[in-house]
Amino acid sequence: MTFSEKIIPLRKDIDELDRELLKILKRRFKVVQKVWKLKKEYNIKPLDEARWQEVIKNIRNKAEDEKINPDFIEDLWNLIHKEALKLEE
DSSP states (O other): HHHHHHHHHHHHHHHHHHHHHHHHHHHHHHHHHHHHHHHHTTOOSOOHHHHHHHHHHHHHHHHHHTTHHHHHHHHHHHHHHHHHHHHHH
């Protein structure tokens, strides 16, 4: 079996996982919008720093458990959070 024949199914797997990640992000942002509406109703600021620090701590721990670079995961979560805050503006 050639390299090309071996890599095609792996690339298809990556493409499918990418589609799943996008669907999950879309669902997450929909929930963020619901949170924003609730916060707005109760006149609460978009950023809850204590909650965010808890999220980062937990996700770093989970990343370590899964043998994924926790610095990478924190950077990724910070990007996701930055976009979520835009949705709350």
